[in-house]
Amino acid sequence: MSNLSTTSDDILACARSLIVAGGYNGFSYADIADVVGIRKASIHHHFPSKVDLVRTLVARYREEAEAGLANVELHESDPLEQLGIYARYWEACIADVSAPFCICALLASELPVLPEEVGLEVRAHFRSLSAWLTSVLERGARRGRFQLVSTPRAEAEAFMATVHGAMLSARAYGDPKVFGVVTGPLLERLAPRSLQIRP
Amino acid sequence: MSNLSTTSDDILACARSLIVAGGYNGFSYADIADVVGIRKASIHHHFPSKVDLVRTLVARYREEAEAGLANVELHESDPLEQLGIYARYWEACIADVSAPFCICALLASELPVLPEEVGLEVRAHFRSLSAWLTSVLERGARRGRFQLVSTPRAEAEAFMATVHGAMLSARAYGDPKVFGVVTGPLLERLAPRSLQIRP
DNA sequence: GACTGCCATCCTACCAGAAGGTAGGTAGAG
DNA sequence: CTCTACCTACCTTCTGGTAGGATGGCAGTC
Numbered sequence: 122m123s124n125l126s127t128t129s130d131d132i133l134a135c136a137r138s139l140i141v142a143g144g145y146n147g148f149s150y151a152d153i154a155d156v157v158g159i160r161k162a163s164i165h166h167h168f169p170s171k172v173d174l175v176r177t178l179v180a181r182y183r184e185e186a187e188a189g190l191a192n193v194e195l196h197e198s199d200p201l202e203q204l205g206i207y208a209r210y211w212e213a214c215i216a217d218v219s220a221p222f223c224i225c226a227l228l229a230s231e232l233p234v235l236p237e238e239v240g241l242e243v244r245a246h247f248r249s250l251s252a253w254l255t256s257v258l259e260r261g262a263r264r265g266r267f268q269l270v271s272t273p274r275a276e277a278e279a280f281m282a283t284v285h286g287a288m289l290s291a292r293a294y295g296d297p298k299v300f301g302v303v304t305g306p307l308l309e310r311l312a313p314r315s316l317q318i319r320p
Numbered sequence: 321m322s323n324l325s326t327t328s329d330d331i332l333a334c335a336r337s338l339i340v341a342g343g344y345n346g347f348s349y350a351d352i353a354d355v356v357g358i359r360k361a362s363i364h365h366h367f368p369s370k371v372d373l374v375r376t377l378v379a380r381y382r383e384e385a386e387a388g389l390a391n392v393e394l395h396e397s398d399p400l401e402q403l404g405i406y407a408r409y410w411e412a413c414i415a416d417v418s419a420p421f422c423i424c425a426l427l428a429s430e431l432p433v434l435p436e437e438v439g440l441e442v443r444a445h446f447r448s449l450s451a452w453l454t455s456v457l458e459r460g461a462r463r464g465r466f467q468l469v470s471t472p473r474a475e476a477e478a479f480m481a482t483v484h485g486a487m488l489s490a491r492a493y494g495d496p497k498v499f500g501v502v503t504g505p506l507l508e509r510l511a512p513r514s515l516q517i518r519p
Numbered sequence: 520g521a522c523t524g525c526c527a528t529c530c531t532a533c534c535a536g537a538a539g540g541t542a543g544g545t546a547g548a549g
Numbered sequence: 550c551t552c553t554a555c556c557t558a559c560c561t562t563c564t565g566g567t568a569g570g571a572t573g574g575c576a577g578t579c
Contacts, residue, residue: 128528143433146345149564162567163529171565222429229492230421230429234342247492271505279502282485283478290481293428293446303478306470310509327554348538362555364540 129167131157133178141222144231145175145239172236179242182224186246190253200261201312204254204280208304211284216297226285251277258311267311276311283307328366330356332377340421343430344374344438371435378441381423385445389452399460400511403453403479407503410483415496425484450476457510466510475510482506 135156139148150171154161168174193206214220225246232240254277261267269276287303334355338347349370353360367373392405413419424445431439453476460466468475486502 143345143430144343146342147430147433150566151563160530161565162531165566166528169566226488227429229488230426231342231346232491234346244492244494247489270509275501275505278489278498279482279486279505282489282502283482284485285488286481286483286485287478289425289428289484290446290477292431293443295443299477302474303481306474306478310469349540350537358554359556360539361541361557365554368540370539 128157128159128163132159132164132167132174133181136174136178137182137224138220140175140178140224141220141227144227145235146231172238175236176238176242179225179228179239179246183242183246183249187249190250200257200264200266201308203257204311205308208284208308211288212297212301212304215288215291215300221292221297222288223285226288247281251281254280261311269311280307280311327356327358327362331358331363331366331373332380335373335377336381336423337419339374339377339423340419340426343426344434345430371437374435375437375441378424378427378438378445382441382445382448386448389449399456399463399465400507402456403510404507407483407507410487411496411500411503414487414490414499420491420496421487422484425487446480450480453479460510467512468510479506479510 132153135153136148139152139156142148150161150164153159153164157164164174168177189210190207193203197203197206211223215222225243228235228239228243229247232243235243251274255274258267258269258273258276258280262269262273267276271279284304284307287300290303291297291300331352334352335347338351338355341347349360349363352358352363356363363373367376388409389406392402396402396405410422414421424442427434427438427442428446431442434442450473454473457466457468457472457475457479461468461472470478483503483506486499489502490496490499
């Protein structure tokens with residue numbers, strides 16, 4: 122039933138983990154070929170160029186992310202819990218070795234040398250994530266659930282930046298726990314104990 | 321008087337800006353040769369291998385950073401102002417095009433594919449910066465200048481993560497102002513208005 | 520069912536250029 | 550005479566990418 126062969130997905134999954142490890146210039150078609158068990162040229166059949174590969178990869182990542190956030194919205198209505206689910210999702214990803222970094226955050230750091238088409242996708246993810254966080258914070262503030270120091274937009278940007286920075290620190294220290302140490306108080310601060318008891 | 325020729329410094333400065341743009345795998349000896357106006361082979365005279373080049377580059381960066389922080393310590397005794405100087409330093413770097421990213425933060429994102437020797441220097445910078453921030457926050461808390469939610473160490477990690485994430489966001493949005501939007505409230509939060517009037 | 524053409528997948532074999540790096544030489548300063 | 554800084558010329562390996570062929574499944578048609 123799947124309209125895309127498993128090989129194509131394997132290539133994408135492999136490229137994803139390679140990008141997570143070393144960014145756009147940190148891997149080659151040969152690396153993917155080795156892991157997937159296919160010849161270099163065969164990858165070009167599925168993705169004519171490296172730009173094609175990474176662009177579709179990031180586009181799909183964005184879709185998944187947006188679907189994930191929509192799902193959070195669907196199953197949890199409390200803004201604080203929504204942010205908690207988001208933070209704990211990454212905490213889990215970083216704790217097991219599966220995906221210890223957001224590929225868009227990683228690629229954003231090399232934006233100046235990224236192919237334009239890839240860069241556009243990366244920027245779009247930032248806008249989309251920031252928009253969601255802003256809406257959550259806005260709603261939370263309206264309901265008196267959050268105690269915001271500045272505007273929802275600014276708080277959203279700060280939240281996103283801290284999460285991304287926490288990923289970086291966890292990687293730098295080689296210690297997954299750092300992520301939780303940084304992001305835990307982040308939620309705590311948005312909704313101090315006094316607000317924890319729901320009306 | 322300088323025990324290192326200007327060429328050597330030129331190479332380092334050039335490599336630095338190239339790394340800021342695209343990380344370890346984002347530049348080549350040929351790129352440096354083009355900019356500095358020298359042949360590829362001549363770079364090998366100053367830095368036998370790429371690892372040598374980047375290791376000394378990061379080592380020097382660390383030295384400069386530590387000297388800079390020591391200097392802050394020397395000229396400003398107020399902890400809040402110290403953090404302010406640090407934050408505004410980066411704000412200025414990002415605002416003009418000079419150095420819109422901390423090379424250690426950038427390199428940390430590609431840590432898994434970095435040569436070990438370079439990785440060690442990068443990690444060392446994180447530890448050193450975190451130690452300084454911790455000491456500043458500790459002192460500030462003792463003096464009743466800061467209102468800390470968690471331990472000085474945790475607050476320091478959060479501060480550092482947020483600054484790094486703010487660099488990333490500024491780059492992703494292509495808008496230097498984002499850095500200030502994120503880091504401004506960060507200081508504001510540590511020392512609320514009520515504490516601003518010094519005893 | 521057998522024949523046929525088509526298309527997707529994967530292959531071997533190749534290419535040009537870029538990568539990091541080496542060998543060996545020259546010019547000038549001390 | 551030596552040492553530093555730089556050069557030309559070259560090497561190997563990797564890079565993303567191409568050309569063209571083998572295989573094999575799946576229509577449609579007789």
